[in-house]
Amino acid sequence: MKVIKVIETRAAGADHQVVTFESSTEGGRCYRRKPCKKCPWRKDSVGEFPAEAFLHSARTAYDMAQSVFSCHSTGTDKPSTCAGFLMRGAAHNLSIRLSYxxxxxxxxxxxxxxxxxxxxxxxxxxxxxxxxxPILKPCR
Incomplete structure (x- = not known):
């Protein structure tokens, strides 16, 4: 059974928001295997999201971070970890290291x-x- 608890919602521009949540599922972490169509980690997706969204999510790339960068296309109904993040931004993330x-x-x-x-x-x-x-300085 999946339990999702929204911890924080922050506006990111006029049409976007960054949602921080905790989720627990039996059977482990849900994650995307391939970057989705508008994955911000894809170089051909530049400009899909406002700069403010990247400021809010920067802490996922800090050394020993426990917050993870989730896939925007799966939302809070079926949250999953972003494939691009797993491939390029999660090497120093404690939660992801433990999941591996x-x-x-x-x-x-x-x-x-x-x-x-x-x-x-x-x-x-x-x-x-x-x-x-300064929010980017601790990013790995």
């Missing part, structure tokens, strides 16, 4: 032929975040 140790995430990730940003910082800057913004 518990074998909740497999070796079945696929870029699906899309060019992805190499880091959260690179993605955020490409989407309008000032490179000198």
């Amino acid at each position: 140790i518990r074998r909740e995430i497999g070796d079945d990730l696929d870029e699906n032929g899309h060019e992805l940003f190499e880091s959260y910082r690179e993605m955020a800057i490409a989407n309008g975040v000032d490179p000198d913004d």
Whole structure:
């Protein structure tokens, strides 16, 4: 049984928001295997989301972070971890590292032929975040 608890909702521009939630599921973590059509980690998706959204989500790329970057297309009804994040931004994320140790995430990730940003910082800057913004300094 999946239990979802919304912790925080923050506006990100006029038409977007960043939702922080906790979820627990039996059987492990839900995650996307391939980047979705408008995945912000895809270089061909620049501009789909406002810079403010990347400021709100930057903490997912901090060393030992416990928050994860979720797929925007699955929403809060069926939350899952973003494939692009898993492939490019989660190496230092504590929650994701533990999920790999518990074998909740497999070796079945696929870029699906899309060019992805190499880091959260690179993605955020490409989407309008000032490179000198202090929120990006701890990003790995």
